[in-house]
Amino acid sequence: MTAVHQAVAGAGPYDAVTGQALAWRRLLSGAGYGGADHAAAIDPRLREGFSPLDDLEPEPGDLLVIRYSAWSPALTTLLDRPNPVLLVYHNITPAEYLWNHSAGLAVQCAVGRIQLPAFARRARVAVADSDFNAAELRAAGAPDARVVPILFDPGRRAQRGRPPEGDGPLVLVVGRLVPNKRHDRVLDAFAAYQRACAPEARLLLAGEPLDAAYRRLIDGLVTASGASNVTVAGGIAQPELNAAYAEADVLLTLSEHEGFCIPLLEAFHFGLPVVAAPNAAMPGVAGDAALWTDGDPAVTAELLDLAVRDAALRAELARRGRVRLEHFRSERTGAAVRAAVADALV
């Protein structure tokens, strides 16, 4: 049996790269490939699925799938192995967002970008999950980089946990609490929306905080914004997240840097309107199925109001969302994954 091993810098329970590695594993196992998944750092809350990267001992001819979203010394040593490499580029957060908040992660990101050309040149096949990421990968030295989108599994969105409490329009924001997601702007926009349009509106921030200090900073920004009915939920399990999508009236994302933005697809899956800032990979993923803001909190507030109240607009956005979702059907992406793996093994 041909073995395909995946390697990531870090694996955690609410991490998109981890989720994609597990989705690829299910697909690869179904296609008859062996192998295992490894991470340089494993969050103890992740009970299964990953082994330490130090334990990876590939046989000659085994394929190494390196998922690149941050630098790790252990990932670099894989380049010295004689095995074929399939590089999957998930993008790297620019360090400028992190220097003041997490020096260690900022270093990982800064070095990660410096080291990207070495990974790009070494890869037999290089793939990126969005056009935005593929452009960076080509510029880094993989001119034939191809796009293999996120493997989106609707089946994982079926199970419903406990819905958020309360009444009033629910604005949902999904994504790690990290500086590039610009939760400060989210809070400004939501406070404006609540003040001018919907005093009873609720805001749910779902996402793992960078660390305890950053969580305190966000709590402070919530207070300073003057908004009420704000829940900073932290990382939540998929069934509870599904319930939040089902309950929400609109998804809001004002992130400045996204390599893909899976919550856009999740919103489309649940027929939820999206208000977003047209940054990085997001316009390429959402296309004409989102309402794009110019960043002015008042304009964002008015777009939220439209997205919540205008039934015909909501229906049109839901229809367009379903069309966008067709581009990311798991059968289509699965075929692209299998083709990339087969090409890397030739």
Added chain:
Amino acid sequence: MTRPEEALEYARAEAARKRAAGVYGEPGPGGLDESIVSGRPSAELLSRWAVVEGDPRLLYSTRRAGGPITAIKRGLIRLLRQYLADVESRQTRFNIALLASVQDLEHRVERLEETSERGDTAPGTGE
């Protein structure tokens, strides 16, 4: 119905109307703007970074029922504080000395560039 393509213009018009009526204020800087380091870090920021001082509150366990592990980790920091303080102060000493040297070099380059722009004779050439 507002078509998605028309939504932004509609929202801008509504925002402008309500702003004129005093419902919305002028857009200000975001709460995180100052913490994002675009371009070269300022001298003030570098001075702040130069001082190495770990925050024990950031040390914790993510395991289920990890409270005792967090307590042990923080206890170890307390037990090792003499050693850690020495390591931190040695690194801080180096950082500050290096920063001072870099700043001194920057000032000297600035003075040389000013001299060069004025067309003055460079000091020490003997002409």
